[in-house]
Amino acid sequence: xxxxxxxAGSVALITLQxxxxxxxxxxxxxxxxxxxxxxxxxxxxxxxxxxxxxGKFCGGADIKEFGRQMSGPPLVPMIHAIEAGHKPMVAAIxxxxxxxxxxxxxxxxxxxxxxxxxxGLPEVSLGLLPAAGGSQRLPRxxxxxxxLDLITTGRHVTAAxxxxxxxxxxxxxxxxxxxxxxxxxSVAGQSMDSRRLSTRPCPSLPNLDAVFEGVMQRVxxxxxxxxxxxxxxxxxxxxxxxxxxxxxxxxxELMGTLFTSGQARALQYCFFAQRAVGKWSLPSGAxxxxxxxMPISKxxxxxxGTMGRGITVALAQTGVxxxxxxxxxxxxxxxxxxxxxxxxxxAQKRGSAPPLGLVHYSNNLQAAADxxxxxxAVFEDMALKESVFQQLSAICKPGTFLCTNTSGLDVxxxxxxxxxxxxxxxxxxxxxxxxxxxxxxxxxxxxxxxxVATAMQLGKKMGKVSVAVGxxxxxxGNRMLKPYVEQANFLLExxxxxxxxxxxxxDFGFAMGVFRMSDLSGLDVGWRIRKADKLTDPSxxxxxxxxxxxxxxxxxxxDLICExxxxxxxxxxxxxxxxxxxxRVARSDPWLHSFLEEYRARHGxxxxxxxxxxxxxxxxxxxINEGFRILDDGIAAGPEDIDAIYVFGYGWPRxxxxxxxxxxxxxxxxxxxxxxxYHQAHPDVPHLQPCRLLRRLxxxxxxxxxxxxxxxxxxxxxx
Ligand SMILES: CC/C=C\CC(=O)SCCNC(=O)CCNC(=O)[C@H](O)C(C)(C)COP(=O)(O)OP(=O)(O)OC[C@H]1O[C@@H](n2cnc3c(N)ncnc32)[C@H](O)[C@@H]1OP(=O)(O)O
Numbered sequence: 001x002x003x004x005x006x007x008a009g010s011v012a013l014i015t016l017q018x019x020x021x022x023x024x025x026x027x028x029x030x031x032x033x034x035x036x037x038x039x040x041x042x043x044x045x046x047x048x049x050x051x052x053x054x055g056k057f058c059g060g061a062d063i064k065e066f067g068r069q070m071s072g073p074p075l076v077p078m079i080h081a082i083e084a085g086h087k088p089m090v091a092a093i094x095x096x097x098x099x100x101x102x103x104x105x106x107x108x109x110x111x112x113x114x115x116x117x118x119x120g121l122p123e124v125s126l127g128l129l130p131a132a133g134g135s136q137r138l139p140r141x142x143x144x145x146x147x148l149d150l151i152t153t154g155r156h157v158t159a160a161x162x163x164x165x166x167x168x169x170x171x172x173x174x175x176x177x178x179x180x181x182x183x184x185x186s187v188a189g190q191s192m193d194s195r196r197l198s199t200r201p202c203p204s205l206p207n208l209d210a211v212f213e214g215v216m217q218r219v220x221x222x223x224x225x226x227x228x229x230x231x232x233x234x235x236x237x238x239x240x241x242x243x244x245x246x247x248x249x250x251x252x253e254l255m256g257t258l259f260t261s262g263q264a265r266a267l268q269y270c271f272f273a274q275r276a277v278g279k280w281s282l283p284s285g286a287x288x289x290x291x292x293x294m295p296i297s298k299x300x301x302x303x304x305g306t307m308g309r310g311i312t313v314a315l316a317q318t319g320v321x322x323x324x325x326x327x328x329x330x331x332x333x334x335x336x337x338x339x340x341x342x343x344x345x346x347a348q349k350r351g352s353a354p355p356l357g358l359v360h361y362s363n364n365l366q367a368a369a370d371x372x373x374x375x376x377a378v379f380e381d382m383a384l385k386e387s388v389f390q391q392l393s394a395i396c397k398p399g400t401f402l403c404t405n406t407s408g409l410d411v412x413x414x415x416x417x418x419x420x421x422x423x424x425x426x427x428x429x430x431x432x433x434x435x436x437x438x439x440x441x442x443x444x445x446x447x448x449x450x451x452v453a454t455a456m457q458l459g460k461k462m463g464k465v466s467v468a469v470g471x472x473x474x475x476x477g478n479r480m481l482k483p484y485v486e487q488a489n490f491l492l493e494x495x496x497x498x499x500x501x502x503x504x505x506x507d508f509g510f511a512m513g514v515f516r517m518s519d520l521s522g523l524d525v526g527w528r529i530r531k532a533d534k535l536t537d538p539s540x541x542x543x544x545x546x547x548x549x550x551x552x553x554x555x556x557x558x559d560l561i562c563e564x565x566x567x568x569x570x571x572x573x574x575x576x577x578x579x580x581x582x583x584r585v586a587r588s589d590p591w592l593h594s595f596l597e598e599y600r601a602r603h604g605x606x607x608x609x610x611x612x613x614x615x616x617x618x619x620x621x622x623x624i625n626e627g628f629r630i631l632d633d634g635i636a637a638g639p640e641d642i643d644a645i646y647v648f649g650y651g652w653p654r655x656x657x658x659x660x661x662x663x664x665x666x667x668x669x670x671x672x673x674x675x676x677x678y679h680q681a682h683p684d685v686p687h688l689q690p691c692r693l694l695r696r697l698x699x700x701x702x703x704x705x706x707x708x709x710x711x712x713x714x715x716x717x718x719x
Contacts, residue, residue, distance in 0.1 A: 004034075012048045014051070021096065024101070029073045045087065048085070063271060087188070090110045102119050103130055112171075123228075127261060140198070266654070296320055296458055304335030307405055308335070317462070320358070327363055373455075411444040421446040427441060470636070484620075502515050515575035625694065629691045639664075
């Protein structure tokens with residue numbers, strides 16, 4: 001809807017009304033068309049201000065309408081009518097002007113923004129381009145390089161930056177609508193010819209071809225197979241090289257391809273999945289909207305290794321006072337320097353003061369006594385963590401939430417070492433903790449709804465995508481990763497190379513293939529866990545076949561690599577060779593290839609040709625299969641949770657929507673059939689056996705991912 005009113009005698013005020021972000025739904029577009037016509041007709045009106053209700057100008061096109069039959073007036077002619085209008089039109093921008101919202105503002109003759117407003121053309125992150133004239137008007141307004149930057153990255157800019165770039169004409173700290181009304185009266189009666197962006201030429205560039213070639217190369221490299229960023233460059237190129245009407249034709253043509261693409265569907269699914277995970281619910285019945293989060297003003301971080309340092313930085317950045325504790329003096333001193341350095345560098349980037357005063361350091365656990373919440377981040381060792389939890393339980397004030405940053409240990413077991421197990425939750429951060437967006441909030445069977453709500457909210461305050469998950473070995477992300485890595489190792493035994501496997505996964509869109517990623521994370525981490533799980537020496541019983549554990553196929557390849565002291569990047573050798581310890585450029589390693597050949601010969605394995613499809617299917621479908629098991633076990637509430645975890649924490653390409661969404665795009669029947677095929681070929685690999693939920697979904701006609709929760713509910717109610 002759009003409300004029409006008259007202010008200051010001769011100004012028509014058009015207010016977009018579609019909470020929460022005044023998205024341009026069919027009804028809003030109709031409202032704008034009607035009210036603009038009315039303002040242009042009304043002889044008493046000499047100028048127009050367009051604004052949004054509740055301090056938000058407009059969040060863009062209504063994304064919920066994208067999958068449906070188009071209805072209502074289209075955006076392009078609506079914006080043209082505004083631009084062509086003979087009375088001055090001003091956009092009064094408060095809150096946000098994003099996507100179609102900014103395109104609407106670009107159709108106005110002037111733009112006035114509140115100092116706190118954010119503007120941008122984020123369509124690319126939804127698999128689209130700004131196709132309501134945005135790709136043609138913005139370069140005409142701010143020039144090709146700046147427009148390319150905004151349109152290909154989709155980044156939001158502050159009002160101050162928008163003013164500097166020339167997107168807005170004025171920024172105010174006062175009531176934006178009042179300022180806009182005053183301003184529009186001052187230009188009423190003037191010709192708007194020079195203010196119509198579509199009639200302006202695009203500012204010329206001396207080396208146009210070179211600029212576009214450079215940008216296209218950069219975009220293709222970082223897009224990892226995403227098509228929208230490439231189309232965005234093509235659209236801006238049309239603005240720079242074609243007259244406006246032909247540019248608009250090109251914009252429309254490019255949008256036509258994107259709009260119906262699987263990538264756009266995947267990215268729009270990700271948008272809603274990211275929001276859906278905030279609306280968590282647990283098998284206990286606890287929910288996001290009925291559980292109260294407690295305010296956290298003081299936190300403690302115990303253990304200042306890489307993770308503890310990152311968590312300390314993330315908390316301080318959020319404005320939370322932190323006491324950072326490590327009982328080892330040397331580690332404490334190093335951490336102090338590292339944390340201050342990180343805070344200073346981040347502040348420098350932002351142009352603000354570093355929050356150094358928020359962090360206090362101590363070598364005594366007692367310093368955590370009056371914290372509202374403690375995050376334990378000591379070494380990943382159960383006995384050590386149990387001891388820390390026992391001590392914290394005795395030291396901390398009643399009501400302190402006790403959180404563990406573990407990547408897979410039993411949160412409930414830790415809770416049992418405290419006096420108040422209901423205050424214990426897992427907070428699984430991802431390295432580097434002050435950068436990575438994902439936080440798995442691990443809810444034990446005894447975690448209270450308040451404890452979960454508090455951890456979820458703290459994560460959100462830290463700018464994380466917090467996902468509530470159940471307690472099981474590896475939780476969601478690492479549990480699914482295990483069979484994925486296992487398949488990759490099996491493929492090496494059968495004849496593949498790390499280079500082949502990584503190439504296939506990187507072509508799919510992963511930032512790094514599984515072997516390059518393992519080298520980066522450190523191979524010793526998994527080795528230590530396998531030792532603790534008694535899968536590898538020294539506790540494997542004598543006579544145990546090397547490639548079998550508990551009757552299942554086992555690959556000792558990674559153990560053998562570690563036994564050679566090859567821990568990945570940190571030692572300069574792992575699955576690849578690096579120039580030096582800590583080196584980052586992975587090079588193919590002849591030693592590794594000979595090692596694989598000798599290994600196969602020793603175990604009577606004959607290398608065979610393995611094609612790309614097999615690598616992709618075995619690695620991804622086994623991971624997806626585990627995802628279905630996780631859903632069936634109630635460890636994740638829905639496919640959106642798993643997909644958010646993989647997109648924000650594990651480098652799954654966003655334009656493929658996450659593993660569960662990807663499975664639905666491939667077709668569940670196809671995934672099932674391929675898993676059956678591979679399980680038949682490898683009956684000693686239980687992870688390849690299609691799980692019950694996948695079979696049930698296929699039997700239910702493979703419903704879309706948005707309807708899986710119903711099938712899971714039905715399946716469980718029948719038990
Ligand atoms: C021809 C094509 C022309 C144009 C194409 C486009 O315009 S595409 C759309 C471009 N716009 C965007 O990408 C903006 C998307 N929204 C956001 O980035 C954020 O929502 C925003 C506006 C910055 C607000 O953030 P905040 O954190 O305050 O709220 P939240 O994200 O939780 O959103 C609140 C609820 O609003 C829903 N929503 C937001 N934007 C849209 C939208 N454009 N269309 C439909 N719905 C939108 C969001 O899903 C939340 O809903 P809820 O049910 O409460 O979870």
